[in-house]
Amino acid sequence: GENVEQHPSTLSVQEGDSAVIKCTYSDSASNYFPWYKQELGKGPQLIIDIRSNVGEKKDQRIAVTLNKTAKHFSLHITETQPEDSAVYFCAASPVGAAGNKLTFGGGTRVLVKP
Amino acid sequence: SQTIHQWPATLVQPVGSPLSLECTVEGTSNPNLYWYRQAAGRGLQLLFYSVGIGQISSEVPQNLSASRPQDRQFILSSKKLLLSDSGFYLCAWSKGTSNQPQHFGDGTRLSIL
Numbered sequence: 001g002e003n004v005e006q007h008p009s010t011l012s013v014q015e016g017d018s019a020v021i022k023c024t025y026s027d028s029a030s031n032y033f034p035w036y037k038q039e040l041g042k043g044p045q046l047i048i049d050i051r052s053n054v055g056e057k058k059d060q061r062i063a064v065t066l067n068k069t070a071k072h073f074s075l076h077i078t079e080t081q082p083e084d085s086a087v088y089f090c091a092a093s094p095v096g097a098a099g100n101k102l103t104f105g106g107g108t109r110v111l112v113k114p
Numbered sequence: 115s116q117t118i119h120q121w122p123a124t125l126v127q128p129v130g131s132p133l134s135l136e137c138t139v140e141g142t143s144n145p146n147l148y149w150y151r152q153a154a155g156r157g158l159q160l161l162f163y164s165v166g167i168g169q170i171s172s173e174v175p176q177n178l179s180a181s182r183p184q185d186r187q188f189i190l191s192s193k194k195l196l197l198s199d200s201g202f203y204l205c206a207w208s209k210g211t212s213n214q215p216q217h218f219g220d221g222t223r224l225s226i227l
Binding site for chain 2: 042097099107
């Protein structure tokens with residue numbers, strides 16, 4: 001089955017700097033890659049996703065890049081703000097996965113210092 | 115727009131007591147539904163998923179069960195809770211077509227005493 005590794009497990013950045021989180025996946029059939037942000041005591045919220053027919057997607061200060069050959073994808077947050085502090089999860093889903101199951105990475109705790 | 119509701123938000127139960135957590139989705143039909151458990155500071159473990167009424171797939175052997183009595187209702191149950199059942203339980207839904215995002219509720223924090 002699919003296996004997703006996420007790094008780093010914790011990330012501390014100064015406000016205004018950029019943050020980068022990297023994920024690798026094992027199943028070359030995976031073609032859908034969402035990213036979630038989880039604030040304390042709440043459920044994960046989808047922040048951006050990418051499908052395998054594109055290499056990069058941007059939404060304001062957030063961007064995701066995908067390298068299918070190397071089987072890795074990354075989340076980039078620019079001009080970080082204190083409200084970006086949260087736990088971020090990457091996930092992958094193979095084509096035709098039963099029930100649209102997602103395989104999640106272990107999460108990255110991001111702390112933005114003012 | 116679609117919304118997902120989970121209740122209760124917090125629950126404290128004694129060991130050996132029964133459990134029933136409920137999740138409902140509004141604004142969509144025939145969704146896929148999921149139950150996850152998240153231990154403190156850890157990742158998301160998929161417990162059950164359902165692609166239709168009465169159709170339940172279990173991902174890990176455990177003390178819990180799930181049921182889907184209606185299209186947009188998903189219930190997580192236990193006859194006798196164990197200490198190890200403590201955790202943060204999350205319900206999610208997705209559209210039934212392939213490669214769709216899952217959308218999560220705000221979870222139930224379950225503490226077993």
